[in-house]
Amino acid sequence: MTATATAQTYLRTPTATDDALSARFRSVFDEISAGNVERERQRTFPHEQVEWLKGAGLGRVRIPVEFGGFGASLQQTFALLADLAEADANVAHIWRNHLAFVEDRLNATAGPANDRWISRFLDGEFVGGGWTEANNGTFASLKSTVRRDGDGWVVNGAKFYATGSLYADWLDVLGKDDDGTPLTALVRRADPGVELVDDWTGFGQRTTASGTANYRDVPAADGDVFPATDRFVYQGHFYQTAMLSVLTGVTRAVLRDGTAAIRARGRNYPAALDPTPALDPQLLQIVGQLSAYAFSAGAALDRSSRTLDRVAEAHAAGDRDLPGERVLTAEVATAQAQLVIIDAALRATTEVFDALGASGVSDNLLLDRHWRNARTLSSHNPRVYKARILGDWIVNDKDPVPNLAALGRGGQGD
Template sequence: MSALESARERLQPVFERIGATSLEREQSRTLPTEAVRDLRDAGFGRLRIPVEFGGDGLSWPDFAELLIELAALDSNLPQIFRGHIAYVEDLIAAAPGPRRERWLRRLAAGDLVGNAWSEVGSGAIGASGTVVSEAGDGSLRVDGRKFYTTGSIFADWIDATATKDGTDVTVLIPRHQEGVTVLDDWDGFGQPLTGTGTAIFESAEVSAEDVAPFADRFRYQTAVYQLVLVSVLAGIAAAVERDVAEQIRARTRVYSHGTAARTHEDPQILQIVGELSAVAAVARASVLEVARAVERAAALADDRDSADAIDAVVEAEFASAQSQVVLTDLVPRAATRLFDTLGASAISGSKSLDRHWRNARAVASHNPWIFKARQLGDRAVTGAVPDFIWAVGVAAPK
């Protein structure tokens, strides 16, 4: 049995429970705390961790397969694990050492990491209002406020960006301490259960060994973050195909001006379902191509400054951008097109079929695709390679 087959077999009971309860969670806006715990206990957080540290050692293409499968059942869940996935990858790509081994084993045993990089407000572009400073007793403390803290409300640790003595750093903050508050105040119309709200740090304690220069992060990180998001889009596309087929098979009423006595025999309806099936297939193929590009970058991470490693990072970044540009258009459109097959009954709140469009549109809004498309065009025409680390804020007047 392959590593993927073994992991899938272990996760299958959890996936089945998640699929059976996802609609109820969406309708009641209930955070998937139990589902996250079940995934953790079944080892979802260790899928990429090397076997020698207690993980499954999955390749990126194999891992992407499971991300898509989970997203088809509940699109919130892979996004919840996005910060954890990136932190694990940073450890995998890091040079061997005691801290790397200790943390890989700790995360393989079940600890989860959330994300807290973004800030809102009127700060300058790229500037962080979150600060690591030394307290009077010599310990390090973190103060600041973050938003879009996906997954942190479920996590044991929070991977945050900050500054220390004027240098950009990342800091791993223990989630369960008096100085940390995580709020479920995300009000987006899509992906409502990802815990993408506010995290507040008030003299939160952190270990000195868990503060590192941001420049030391693994170089293909934005491709990894985007790979998770396009995996979610591919999962939503698969859910659209699944749900529309189920609804059509169960439908008995037809329109007098239709072309068949049963909806599932109507060639016009079947054409639309075929189009949705094609979108799901293309989305999956696109994600797996990105995963292969990320796998190549990961394989060269040991020699991060070599020309081959840098080229692999560039290819992974552009592959993820290409997938994002295409799936941002195809998947939300497919999630709307499904309503053309079912009539007015499809908009019933009890079905919540609108969640597929809302969730796809929310995922597609991350890291706006229009700027990625421009960069792709610039590369095609001039060969330009942009900086792959982006920031949001108020720009200085030109």
């Protein structure tokens, strides 16, 4: 399983086909979709559904075939995540931290410690976490610590937005050592001193376990601690694109559920152009517009995720010049995709109700979950700044890429 001496990372040219990936995961996604509404209604945590995906191998989808994975590209990985989000936006979002950490280890220098991580992924071990400081702390004022303790390390601190933590075997924690150097520590969820609190109060993404994680003298081994600045250069773009994948899936789910609802609708308003809702041209126009929102979201996701494959390709080849240029392209594409996909998701999740009348707000349909999920996801990394940054780059050549070495770059958003 160890990478060859000539290849410094575990990255390889993707080999998976879309058909093979669909054949492996489609039936699992369909099973997950079947219970989506009831889980949302009861706020039932999808532990079983996450286990199904572990068993199907979603956690190793990006690992090259020669190391035991499926060899998917980033474009294929994010397309799968969008398909999963169409089935259940909560379940898809739960996988964001795990897939990002797998990508980080694929980019890392090959060696015994990282070989162990590849083995853990192949065994189905799952990574959750949260970098964001609790109690309104910021990356610039980290209070969480990762300090030397004999032959190992000890972790203390409190985090929020710990997405996926309740489903995890490992937790990805950011803290500072005694010299103020930011470090990443992976700790076992089952270790003493780890406390996970289900206190996420958001009106959307309600079963993602995005609440508080407390760490009190939690041990971490040498091979599981490394400088935070060593994380892969497109990590921020990966986290953002994962969120955009979920929003793309939500937009498709709105089209699916809105279409089913209008077909089932029995009567129409007196002002309607046809007494049968499914034949009313104005209502059909709304559904057609929903399909355009889903199309634009999917196209933007596809285009932006391909730019990340280009960054990974340059890194795998050991090219010292191309990654910077390609990171710039990815930064622009990810920001543009964010503007397109968020707009599409919020419009679709609102306008669907224009085609359905009062029956569309029934708790039986629970269509409001789509808007709540879209609004919550869209709030993680506010789009309000993106158009300005893009305009400043286009007009004034202002570099849109933040300092990649800055603390927090590549965290769970931008």
